[in-house]
Amino acid sequence: MTKLAALAAALLASTALPASAQEISDGVVKIGILNDQSGVYADFGGRWSFEAAKMAVEDFGGTVKGAKVEVVTADHQNKPDVASNIARQWYDTEQVDAIMELTTSSVALAVQGLSKEKNKIDIVTGAATTELTGKQCSPYGFHWAYDTHALAVGTGGALVKQGGDSWFFLTADYAFGYSLEEQTSNYVKANGGTVLGSVRHPLSTTDYSSFLLQAQASGAKVVGMANAGLDTANAVKQAAEFGIVASGQRLAALLFTLAEVHGLGLEAAQGLSLTEGFYWDRDDQSRAFSQRFFERTQRMPNMIQAGTYSAVLQYLKAIDKVGTDATEPVAKALHEMPVDDVFGRGGKVGANGRLIYDMYLMEVKTPAESTKPWDYYKVLATVPGAQAYLDPAKSGCPLAAAAQ
Structure with missing residues (x-):
């Protein structure tokens, strides 16, 4: 290879890599909120978590790196098999990039296992078991709002x-x-x-x-x-x-x-x-956020709904930081980035995917x-x-x- 050809190849590589890093799969970032919307935990998270997720997307600006952000939702009925079937369809045919909320521990464990298999990110806000960040932890799995140890x-x-x-x-x-x-x-x-x-x-x-x-x-x-x-x-x-x-x-x-x-x-x-x-009435910042949530839902948020807002927001921040929605770099960013929003002030994510905050x-x-x-x-x-x-x-x- 001549010196000129080698230089041209080097220049081509230097310009191609950043362009590749900026790619958003399918030109859309799609987030799935999967939880109980008709059963015993319907108020615990339910459609209110879906509203919190949409609120986070709107607050972020509706796009990330020029790509539209969409939020879809489904009711898993507290059944791991139903949840797994929905998650598999979302990943395989509907181009969902990440699944969040996942109320019910058995559901969350099943979907986190599938997400690991599919090389996809999941962020749990609605389930409690420490197994999610214990023996069954995943490099792409995160546990956000609370767990049984904290309770x-x-x-x-x-x-x-x-x-x-x-x-x-x-x-x-x-x-x-x-x-x-x-x-x-x-x-x-x-x-x-x-x-x-x-x-x-x-x-x-x-x-x-x-x-x-x-x-x-x-x-x-x-x-x-x-x-x-x-x-x-x-x-x-x-x-x-x-x-x-x-x-x-x-x-x-x-x-x-x-x-x-x-x-x-x-x-x-x-x-x-x-x-x-x-708690919505903790201080001025939590009251301002919660009042906006109330205006669209006629109720104040609990930790599951506020946690879902935070999880979606942090996910979008991670994509914005790395310039792609590819799982590996986004997961790395989620582990490294501090969490500092109305929900998880001064928070940090441990090596096991657990958000640690007060x-x-x-x-x-x-x-x-x-x-x-x-x-x-x-x-x-x-x-x-x-x-x-x-x-x-x-x-x-x-x-x-x-x-x-």
């Missing part, structure tokens, strides 16, 4: 310190419930408490009488509800009918959000301890303490991210171990 440290830890040192669990009979019970049990025992027993109930059950009677008979100081959504709300209502709180036992709603408090009402929910990663211990106000619509929480304490979440190196994720 155990927040709600469980607070009640043990307040004298609630004996527990009995009402546990949803699937991966999320098992993980939440295990994490909270470990934390209770590590702080000198005891676990007197547990009982498992089917997802979406309506009659908790036999389960509550077992909890009552245990004599435990705290009845820990390792469930979520309407399951928790219905259990709390029926616990009042059995006089569980009146008899001196305390209810711990281990996963309860603003949406469920609103649905249950302050009269029934007052005094519950819970942990969330976002959580908040809340207590539900009494009706007399509430002074305005959606004024439901007292913020009792901030749980620092490093305390709320497992050290990535100790999470069981092979990727984090390799990064040491």
Whole structure:
């Protein structure tokens, strides 16, 4: 090759690489919001998470690197097989680039496994199990809003310190419930408490009488509800009918959000301890964001919906940074970029894909303490991210171990 030809080849390579780096597949960035929109978790995330995702796209400007951003959604009905079929169709035929939200741990684990196989990014905001960033972690999988360890440290830890040192669990009979019970049990025992027993109930059950009677008979100081959504709300209502709180036992709603408090009402929910990663009335920035969300949904966001907003926004920022929606560089950017928005202020992503940011211990106000619509929480304490979440190196994720 002559010197002139070699120079021409070098110039061609130097101009071709940046052009390639700027490519957006199919000229469109498509994000899928896959969650429960008709079942027990419909208010937990549901169509409100879809609205939060669209809001993030609009706030980003509607395009990234000149490509249009689209958001699609579907109801997975809390069934892993349904979710996997939808995700596979999205990836294989509808050119979806990333799937997010994924309420229900069994669903999230299934879709994260498929996403890894398909070399696609998933960002979970609606599921809780630490397995997502533990043994079943993925180089393209991220866990954004909360997990069972954070809930155990927040709600469980607070009640043990307040004298609630004996527990009995009402546990949803699937991966999320098992993980939440295990994490909270470990934390209770590590702080000198005891676990007197547990009982498992089917997802979406309506009659908790036999389960509550077992909890009552245990004599435990705290009845820990390792469930979520309407399951928790219905259990709390029926616990009042059995006089569980009146008899001196305390209810711990281990996963309860603003949406469920609103649905249950302050009269029934007052005094519950819970942990969330976002509260709309925390400060001026959260109030401004939440008011915009309210104007389009007629409700204030919980941590799942605000977390979905943050996840979509960060994903678009990563694409903008690397100039492509190709999975490998975007995943690398998501691991490296700090998270600093209305949801995850001062957050960082660990080597296992876990967003580490501060959580908040809340207590539900009494009706007399509430002074305005959606004024439901007292913020009792901030749980620092490093305390709320497992050290990535100790999470069981092979990727984090390799990064040491």
